[in-house]
Amino acid sequence: MDWQDSLEQAQFRTEVAEFIQTRLPDRYRSGDDNNDETQTTGWQADRKSNDASAKESAINWADALAEKGWIAPHWPKEYGGAGLSVMEQFIYNQEMAKADAPPVGGMGVSLLGPTMIVHGSEEQKAEHLPKILSGEVAWAQGYSEPSSGSDLASLQTRATRDGDDFVINGQKIWTSGAQYADWLFALVRTDPEAPKHRGISFLVMDITTPGLTVRPIVDMGWQEPFNETFFEDVRVSTSNIVGEENRGWYVGMTLLDFERSGISGAIEYERTIKELLKYVNSESESDTKVRDDFESIRHQIADRYLEVNVLFNFAFRIVSMQNSGMVPNYEASVNKMFGSETHQRLARTGTKVFGLYSNLWSEDSEYSPMRSSFTRDYVRSVPHTIFSGSSEIQRNVIATRGLGLPRG
Amino acid sequence: MDLGLTEMQEMLKNGARDFLENECPEQLVRDMEEDDAGYSTALWQKMAEQGWQGLLIPEEHGGAGFDFLDLCVLLEEFGRALVPGPFMSTVLGGAVPLIEIGSDDQKAEFLPKIASGDVIFTLALTEPSARFDEEGVQCEASVNGNDVTFNGVKLFVPDANVADYMIVAGRSEKGVTLGIVATDQDGVDITQLQTIARDKQAEVKLNNAQGQLLGIEGEGWEALGPVIHRYTVGECAYMVGLAQMDFEISVDYAKERVQFGRPIGSFQAIQHKCADMVTDVDGSRFIMYKAAWAISTGQPDDDTQISVNMAKAWCSDATRRVVAHGQQIHGGIGFTKDYKIQLYFRRQKRAELSFGDADYHRELVAQQLGI
Secondary structure, eight states: OBOSOOHHHHHHHHHHHHHHHHHSOGGGOTTOTTOOTTOOHHHHHHHTOSSHHHHHHHHHHHHHHHHHTOSSTTSOGGGTSOOOOHHHHHHHHHHHHHTTOOOSSHHIIIIIHHHHHHHOOHHHHHHHHHHHHHTSOOEEEEOOBTTBSSSGGGOOOEEEEETTEEEEEEEEOOOTTGGGOSEEEEEEESOTTSOGGGSEEEEEEETTSTTEEEEEEOOTTSOOOEEEEEEEEEEEEGGGBOSSTTBHHHHHTOOOSSOOOOHHHHHHHHHHHHHHHHHHHHOOGGGOOSOTTGGGGHHHHHHHHHHHHHHHHHHHHHHHHHHTTOOOSHHHHHHHHHHHHHHHHHHHHHHHHTGGGGGOOOSSSTTOGGGGHHHHHHHHTGGGGTTTSOHHHHHHHIIIIITOOOOO | OBOSOOHHHHHHHHHHHHHHHHHSOHHHHHHHHHOSSOSOHHHHHHHHHHTOTTSSSOGGGTSOOOOHHHHHHHHHHHHHHTOOSSHHHHIIIIIHHHHHHOOHHHHHHHHHHHHTTOOOEEEEOOOTTOOOSGGGOOSEEEEETTEEEEEEEEEEEETTTTOSEEEEEEEETTEEEEEEEESSSTTEEEEEEOOTTOOOEEEEEEEEEEEEEESOTTOHHHHHHHHHHHHHHHHHHHHHHHHHHHHHHHHHHHHHOEETTEEGGGSHHHHHHHHHHHHHHHHHHHHHHHHHHHHHTTOOHHHHHHHHHHHHHHHHHHHHHHHHHHHHHHGGGGGSSSSTHHHHHHHHHHHHHTTOOHHHHHHHHHHHTTO
């Protein structure tokens, strides 16, 4: 058991921290509320922005990371990544999170790339991977459907063979970032007769393909992080299938050997608590937005601090297991479940600190406490216990896959 | 950075688990609830032969010279097996103070006998005020050279009934002062308390009780710092092992117990409780080991202090949640004396209360966060 860096780890950490310190564009510094905790649409939006300075910041940051091979630090070097070890990825992710620096490359880097590295053909890798790294192509994930959320394998979007093409009809929902994306990877049903998990294929396609329509969905926090995606006779070459036909479910579940701790959450929440403490301790008597009866809230803040530390250890456990060659099982579910619920508790506690002032949504009213970040986070943290496997599903998985309890 | 046990720690853990499965069965645990001494002398000797009482004691004094984190690995197994008796009292309440501030003579006199299992110690710290801070030590101490005389009442002293010696905390005009007091003297009057865990805790009345000065007069509270850290985290280790076992028993029960034509573990309500239990057990384990690591590796004082408070705050509440779920999963049978799950529930509370419960430590965390 050791919570301290080895000498090499400490050196790498310093290297990453110094790099971020010198190269992170101003736009991404300080606690700017650009980054929605659910998506990286901050950087992704900037990348396609009409605002020249936003676009320039996005490109400069990506270029800086590209110099180190850190656009995709977890990809093998032969595919243009940095081939960082699991512990190095952990340290890299920690330092990025501490600085609140946006990761770059979105789902192309985090999901599609690794999947393609394992399952893609050489032609597909040659065509798609370099453009992900260069930032030329942004990707979105088309999995969930209106009738297929937790029960994703029940998905119905149909891809029918017609010569050398698939013709796709159906609808996806919660397609994050699709409005900024150039390409889509999707799970589609290619064999309706097969058992549900075995009739699915993993398909990639240009988002501008005729018949494909992307319509943003406004969330309850007035953001548009995701979309409905409609397929009306969308024609896609069968060479766009990744992996074997009808094995798409398993392709999509690929667990590449990259760091899966989600440590950025724990780091972000710790930073949030520290900022809250700093604010609470520095408020002057005459200008206080902190509730009068703050005494009653102190222990809740202490509890959030405890939970963030517990969460760090859960994330650390994932990395520690991977580092020893073990494959996290229920541990990953515990991590996600606990992290998402801690996030919501933290937002709730933050709103309690400011009492009536927590009504405020706007960042720049003279009355906004800490730019009203807790109020906004109170809303924006709502889906955290739902996406990427709801808390209920995670508990089911922990119980059945982890503890061997029988399925209902 | 790593979150696994070393090979040696794995051996210690597995060896202890096997040993205790054989030597500390459920029946012994139950018998000791009714037993006057509250522990098995045969088991005590076997444990000494394993080198456990001497685990922390330097080799020059007959011990194994292991570190505190290693002891926590062992204490987890003690919690798992609900080992009755004066182990923690002797090792954390006796050996640790002696190692920290004992004179060379005191170390030479007592540590080897602790290691060999020949002498039992306990720490007499808390008083009827039930405080855990320096102010709570009001028992009078009067120092004369190397001798100290104590007058007052200590309450909730573990295993005083079988201890040969107590490390007593009192207060002279110079401040908190510690002494080694033999229990076998007229000035020491021990009354057993009947407790929820059916462990041995006593009221100890000191009437001109004679002892030898331990450490420096007036500097007892600083000297107790490392002792309290280790005892507090040791209790966390015990709670983690206890909760782990409660959880395992509950999951097994959920797989076996059939209602409505299927195992109750196939119902989501039960599954979700089990998921919450394992989350709480694992979370407790790592926060406990972080504190144990901070102590063992000599992390900066502030970091160690808050780690200890965090561990006790978290483990106290988390293990309480676990044993509560354990009772609920078992339904009616869990409420009977004969079924074993209640043994864990009652013992969790004793450990939760020891050296401050969750609310006590949460307050200290809040203070250290500057609020």
